[in-house]
Amino acid sequence: MRYEILCTRCNRRAEEGDMRCGCGAPLTVKYSIEGRWKDDNKESIARYLALLPVKSLPLIHTGWTPVAQRSNAIFKMEYLSAGGSFKDRGACIATEKAKELGAEEIAVDSSGNSAIAFSLFAKMLGLKAEIFVPATAPQGKKNLLRFLGANVHEIDGKREEVNREAMKHKFYVGHWWNPYFIEGTKTVAFEAFEQTKKMDCAIDCAIAPVGSGTLFLGLYKGFRELIELGELEKMPKLIAVQAGGYASLCEDSNMEESKLADGIAIKDPPRKREISRAIEDSNGECIVVNDREIAEALIDLRDMGFIVEPTSATAYAAFKKAKPEGKTLIPLTGSGLKLLDELIKIQKDVENR
Numbered sequence: 225m226r227y228e229i230l231c232t233r234c235n236r237r238a239e240e241g242d243m244r245c246g247c248g249a250p251l252t253v254k255y256s257i258e259g260r261w262k263d264d265n266k267e268s269i270a271r272y273l274a275l276l277p278v279k280s281l282p283l284i285h286t287g288w289t290p291v292a293q294r295s296n297a298i299f300k301m302e303y304l305s306a307g308g309s310f311k312d313r314g315a316c317i318a319t320e321k322a323k324e325l326g327a328e329e330i331a332v333d334s335s336g337n338s339a340i341a342f343s344l345f346a347k348m349l350g351l352k353a354e355i356f357v358p359a360t361a362p363q364g365k366k367n368l369l370r371f372l373g374a375n376v377h378e379i380d381g382k383r384e385e386v387n388r389e390a391m392k393h394k395f396y397v398g399h400w401w402n403p404y405f406i407e408g409t410k411t412v413a414f415e416a417f418e419q420t421k422k423m424d425c426a427i428d429c430a431i432a433p434v435g436s437g438t439l440f441l442g443l444y445k446g447f448r449e450l451i452e453l454g455e456l457e458k459m460p461k462l463i464a465v466q467a468g469g470y471a472s473l474c475e476d477s478n479m480e481e482s483k484l485a486d487g488i489a490i491k492d493p494p495r496k497r498e499i500s501r502a503i504e505d506s507n508g509e510c511i512v513v514n515d516r517e518i519a520e521a522l523i524d525l526r527d528m529g530f531i532v533e534p535t536s537a538t539a540y541a542a543f544k545k546a547k548p549e550g551k552t553l554i555p556l557t558g559s560g561l562k563l564l565d566e567l568i569k570i571q572k573d574v575e576n577r
């Protein structure tokens with residue numbers, strides 16, 4: 225076995241397909257890392273198959289999103305992915321794994337992007353997708369889910385209630401608990417490492433929006449494995465960004481509850497302990513941003529040519545606030561094209577200030 229599934233709290237071994245440990249804590253995939261990936265010409269996550277817990281990958285291009293440097297910021301354009309967000313990476317691995325384990329359908333809870341990614345890969349792999357979303361999720365995203373053939377369950381209540389409903393389903397594979405999801409998102413770190421190396425620069429810092437923390441933990445795990453492989457010397461400083469009213473990790477100073485960052489509107493993520501550990505281990509920090517800062521960052525990003533959703537703009541808002549030293553990786557997580565009405569409203573608000 226080149227990997228095993230372990231509990232993040234008690235370290236007990238779990239079975240393939242388990243979504244949580246008997247003790248209640250989330251699980252992680254631990255590799256016995258030997259060698260590295262092949263330097264083949266594959267410019268997709270297929271390049272890293274030796275470090276992924278699946279036998280093969282679906283026939284759709286996943287990963288290898290472009291990077292764009294603007295002074296000290298290195299933007300990774302995750303929103304150009306097939307499903308329009310970085311969640312494609314996690315859903316690709318998690319759906320493939322579900323299929324390998326014999327599932328014929330999957331159940332997922334999501335505020336949108338993750339649901340879209342899972343629906344897309346379920347469609348490609350011939351699985352049925354049962355998707356649980358908050359009734360308040362953006363209409364554009366819900367329409368796309370239906371277009372992708374998902375069975376959409378709209379749940380009244382907060383994100384945590386949506387999660388509870390979805391977890392009642394036998395084939396729950398949601399990204400909050402799924403250990404395979406983070407195996408997909410860690411490839412952001414692998415790619416950014418290889419891409420910046422070609423540009424002759426190193427990543428000193430990385431900033432990611434944190435709701436359930438799958439991107440943040442993916443970055444941490446990816447950089448950690450690069451260090452274990454002997455490729456990378458030092459863990460970059462990792463900055464977790466949260467939105468006002470949803471700061472489970474940082475000091476909030478009673479900020480007004482964010483209405484813009486719907487993708488990270490999660491008050492109590494299951495992997496909170498792991499996220500705190502990653503911040504500590506990377507000498508990182510946590511930054512909270514408010515809706516005004518998010519809106520301004522969104523318009524700044526537009527001016528640089530990036531059409532992203534408000535949740536993605538939280539990372540750039542934090543970059544402006546924290547002014548980290550050195551080259552900073554900023555994954556631009558989700559496409560703004562799913563939420564055009566909201567972008568236009570934000571544009572008007574910012575212009576009228």
Ligand SMILES: [Zn+2]
Nearest residue numbers: 231234245247
């Ligand atoms: Zn445990």
